[in-house]
Amino acid sequence: xxxxxxxxxxxxxxxxxxxxxxxxxxxxxxxxxxxxxxxxxxxxxxxxxxxxxxxxxxxxxxxxxxxxxxxxxxxxxxxxxxxxxxxxxxxxxxxxxxxxxxxxxxxxxxxxxxxxxxxxxxxxxxxxxxxxxxxxxxxxxxxxxxxxxxxxxxxxxxxxxxxxxxxxxxxxxxxxxxxxxxx
Ligand SMILES: CSCCC(=O)/C(O)=C/O
Ligand SMILES: [Fe+2]
Ligand code: NI
Numbered sequence: 001x002x003x004x005x006x007x008x009x010x011x012x013x014x015x016x017x018x019x020x021x022x023x024x025x026x027x028x029x030x031x032x033x034x035x036x037x038x039x040x041x042x043x044x045x046x047x048x049x050x051x052x053x054x055x056x057x058x059x060x061x062x063x064x065x066x067x068x069x070x071x072x073x074x075x076x077x078x079x080x081x082x083x084x085x086x087x088x089x090x091x092x093x094x095x096x097x098x099x100x101x102x103x104x105x106x107x108x109x110x111x112x113x114x115x116x117x118x119x120x121x122x123x124x125x126x127x128x129x130x131x132x133x134x135x136x137x138x139x140x141x142x143x144x145x146x147x148x149x150x151x152x153x154x155x156x157x158x159x160x161x162x163x164x165x166x167x168x169x170x171x172x173x174x175x176x177x178x179x180x181x182x183x
Contacts, residue, residue: 002029003130007178018129024122028138029131032064034111044112044156047083054079057111061158064109064136068160074107076161082113084153096147099176100169104162106139112156118176120144126178144172 004012004021012018019029034040040060043053058065058079068074082089099120114132117139121127130150131137139145149155159167 001132002135005128005130005178007125007127021127022119022129025119025143026140027119027129027143028136029129030136031134032109032136034061034134047085047154049079049081049156054081057156058158061109061111065158065160068107072162074160074162075164076166078159078161078166080155080157080159082149082153082155089149089153093148095169097176098169098171099144099146099174100171101142101144102168102170103141104165104168105141106143106145107137107160109136109158109160110134110155111158113152113154114150115155115157116148116150118146118148118178120174126176128178144174146176 001013002015002018004018006012006021012021015029022029034044037060040057043049043057046053049057058077062077065074065077082092086092099118108131110131110133112133114130116128116130117137118126118128119139120143129137
């Protein structure tokens with residue numbers, strides 16, 4: 001269940017309240033079921049997945065990718081698997097935990113675990129959104145945002161791409177005011 005933290009420490013959990021606070025950013029937040037396939041569920045329960053198992057997971061969820069392909073021309077998808085035993089996990093995360101934008105929409109489908117997406121709103125205020133399992137988020141291209149793990153340090157998320165360049169950040173050198181203030 002999504003949780004939104006505002007800069008004044010307000011915590012919102014009602015999806016309508018969250019959508020209202022995110023409306024100026026045109027961020028889409030939906031619930032997408034993973035389903036009851038036992039093989040998929042057993043794969044998602046594993047910490048790490050080799051490339052073959054990642055592809056099995058992606059194929060099992062390609063119904064959503066096919067929809068994105070048809071309605072918006074998405075061309076590729078990959079699977080991010082992060083957990084506490086990933087070597088140099090903190091170093092890996094540094095590139096995400098700085099305010100950046102992408103030329104593509106940032107489209108993520110969390111299928112296990114959770115993570116935090118932070119946003120700079122048009123009025124300059126900052127918010128942090130915890131996105132959890134079976135939640136889909138679409139952050140429009142050009143949105144200033146950052147990303148980090150929760151204390152659980154565990155997420156599996158499908159990333160969908162329109163362009164073929166993959167993950168390219170444009171850093172904006174703004175300070176993550178909210179995160180530091182509440183850390
Ligand atoms: C869960 S996807 C990893 C984070 C990412 O791709 C991104 O761009 C964060 O801002
Ligand atoms: Fe990003
Ligand atoms: Ni934070």
